[in-house]
Amino acid sequence: MEPIKTPMRWIPSLYFVQGMQFFVVMLIAGLMFKNLGVGNDQIARWTAVLGLAWAIKPLWSPFLELARSKKLIVVAMQYAGAAGLGLMALALHLPHWFGAAIVVLFLIAYASATHDIACDGLYMASLEPKRQATYAGWQGAFFNGARFFVTGVVLKLAGYLEGEMGVFNAWSSVFAMLCVLVAVLATYNARFLPGTLSTEHSDMTASGVSALLKEVIIDFFKKPGIWLAVLFIVMFRFAEGQVQTIGPLFLLEARDKGGLGLTTGQVADVYGWVGTGAFLVGSVLGGYLTSRLGLKRAMPLLVIAMGVPNATFYYLASALPQDMAHIGAAVGVEMLGYGFGFVGMILYIMQAVAPGRFQTAHYALGSGVMQLGFIFAKSISGDIQIAMGYQQFFAWTIGCGLPALLLLLWVPMPRAAAPQGEAVPA
Numbered sequence: 001m002e003p004i005k006t007p008m009r010w011i012p013s014l015y016f017v018q019g020m021q022f023f024v025v026m027l028i029a030g031l032m033f034k035n036l037g038v039g040n041d042q043i044a045r046w047t048a049v050l051g052l053a054w055a056i057k058p059l060w061s062p063f064l065e066l067a068r069s070k071k072l073i074v075v076a077m078q079y080a081g082a083a084g085l086g087l088m089a090l091a092l093h094l095p096h097w098f099g100a101a102i103v104v105l106f107l108i109a110y111a112s113a114t115h116d117i118a119c120d121g122l123y124m125a126s127l128e129p130k131r132q133a134t135y136a137g138w139q140g141a142f143f144n145g146a147r148f149f150v151t152g153v154v155l156k157l158a159g160y161l162e163g164e165m166g167v168f169n170a171w172s173s174v175f176a177m178l179c180v181l182v183a184v185l186a187t188y189n190a191r192f193l194p195g196t197l198s199t200e201h202s203d204m205t206a207s208g209v210s211a212l213l214k215e216v217i218i219d220f221f222k223k224p225g226i227w228l229a230v231l232f233i234v235m236f237r238f239a240e241g242q243v244q245t246i247g248p249l250f251l252l253e254a255r256d257k258g259g260l261g262l263t264t265g266q267v268a269d270v271y272g273w274v275g276t277g278a279f280l281v282g283s284v285l286g287g288y289l290t291s292r293l294g295l296k297r298a299m300p301l302l303v304i305a306m307g308v309p310n311a312t313f314y315y316l317a318s319a320l321p322q323d324m325a326h327i328g329a330a331v332g333v334e335m336l337g338y339g340f341g342f343v344g345m346i347l348y349i350m351q352a353v354a355p356g357r358f359q360t361a362h363y364a365l366g367s368g369v370m371q372l373g374f375i376f377a378k379s380i381s382g383d384i385q386i387a388m389g390y391q392q393f394f395a396w397t398i399g400c401g402l403p404a405l406l407l408l409l410w411v412p413m414p415r416a417a418a419p420q421g422e423a424v425p426a
Contacts (some may be wrong), residue, residue: 007127007135010192013185014074014119019146021081021112023049024178025105028150030245032171034252035162035264044245044382046102047377053109054116058364062170062209062216065103070122071195077115078186084108086179087176092172126194144280152201152272154178159264177415190386195393198261214363225412229353232404232411233366234373236306236345239400240338241377246385250313251327260320260327275335282339287421289340289345293348296413302344307401308337316392345370351414404425 026047033043062381066072084107089098123139124132154174161170187287220226251267253259262270286305312334321327349366356362377400385393 003009003082005262005377007131009139010110010189010194011123011135011138013189014193015139015142016120016146016149017058017185017189019143019183020178020182021108022054022149022403023147023150024085024423025109025112027147029101029105031248031252031267032158033098033101034173034282035167035251036098039382039386040246040249040381041341041386042098043249044385045379047245048379049376050102050105050109051371051378052231053106053113055368056366057113057117057377058361059213060114061364062213062361063206064114064121066115066206066209069196070118071193072120072197074115074187075190075197076399076423077111077118078182080178081109081115082182082186082197085175089172089175089179092168097404101239112122115265122193122195137260142313144276144418147279148272148276150272152268156265158269161265162264162397167371198257203233216358217365219356219358220362220365222354226353228407228411230369232407233345233349233370234376235407236303236348236378236405237370237373238403239310240306240342240399242381242384242397242400243313243394244331245381246390247309247313247380250317250336250390251331253390255320257316258371260316262327264339266324270324270331271335272331274328278332278335279339282336282341283343284339290347292341294414295344295351299344299348300405300408301415302341303401303405305337305341306344307398308341309334310394310401312337314398316393317391336403353410 028046029050030043034040064070067073084104087104087107088101091097091104094100127135156168156173157177161173164170165173187271222372224230248267248271250259250265251262255261255262282305286302291302292298312330317329321330349363349370353366354363384396388396
């Protein structure tokens with residue numbers, strides 16, 4: 001392929017937008033609400049509702065096949081996301097700003113979830129298998145690059161502007177800037193993404209898609225041991241969903257209320273720089289370990305690693321350190337463990353749950369179950385934390401990680417262990 005047509009002309013912008021919209025809803029929104037005075041229970045409950053978009057997206061993903069042009073869907077959803085970000089800038093100035101913000105974030109979430117389906121479909125349709133593998137690493141790099149941008153740059157800017165113009169005006173300005181950025185990237189993608197912006201339809205029918213979706217779901221739940229696997233997936237993320245929701249809010253919480261009392265800018269530093277870097281390192285190390293040991297032998301270590309964030313936040317809530325080096329090191333350990341352990345669930349769904357007649361669709365369903373487990377834990381985390389206080393809450397999450405470890409005695413695993421140095425084939 002000619003250099004001018006290299007996929008690197010569109011993969012970075014495509015997956016950067018995908019990540020940015022996701023992290024704005026699932027991470028930045030909660031931190032913004034905390035600074036605007038919303039309670040932890042409300043933050044946890046409503047961000048959990050928003051997160052359902054990514055959990056249930058497999059239910060409408062087959063219907064996107066009715067349009068052959070994945071590019072059209074991608075660009076349309078990116079412009080919809082840009083419009084939502086612009087509406088967020090306005091919503092924060094309304095009398096009932098919280099309700100308006102939730103409605104707008106709902107729009108952004110479902111546009112983003114639909115975008116995820118179409119952009120992955122576009123990637124697979126535009127590249128042959130060898131090139132898909134070649135550029136797969138760049139997908140994750142730019143998706144997580146968006147995480148760094150949102151936490152390390154956008155959050156840092158918001159913290160600076162909060163001191164200059166007040167919290168509401170600061171976040172309104174930030175969302176206006178993000179609106180412009182996404183609109184520019186959508187315009188770029190409209191030109192450089194492969195495919196056309198035509199509205200040509202496929203030969204599939206809605207009734208045919210519905211019948212296939214029903215068959216896929218029935219086949220999924222007929223798999224041997226599937227209900228035990230579903231329980232394991234849910235319990236794997238039960239503690240994580242609580243800690244990843246309340247942990248950042250604990251960093252912002254005033255010290256007289258049991259938190260660390262960090263500023264928005266300081267949270268941006270520890271999560272955007274230290275946290276993102278540690279998460280990426282942990283993910284690489286977790287993948288390497290699993291490729292060496294095989295999933296069955298590595299899984300106990302991966303489950304234990306998922307408990308590191310719980311223990312780390314319990315330590316922070318007990319010691320309440322004041323120096324940023326101490327706090328930054330703790331967050332680095334937390335995110336290293338999180339990245340290391342999270343690999344286990346992705347590979348478990350890929351290797352133990354997805355294989356079969358509808359491997360791709362069943363991977364999507366398994367991922368949806370995983371997200372539902374996370375959302376359930378997230379939705380109850382605020383109420384539990386308010387009832388217990390931060391220190392006891394983080395102690396509770398340590399206990400919440402134990403059922404997943406116990407389930408390893410019975411949960412179905414891939415039949416063949418990988419030879420040393422090789423990954424188990426999906």
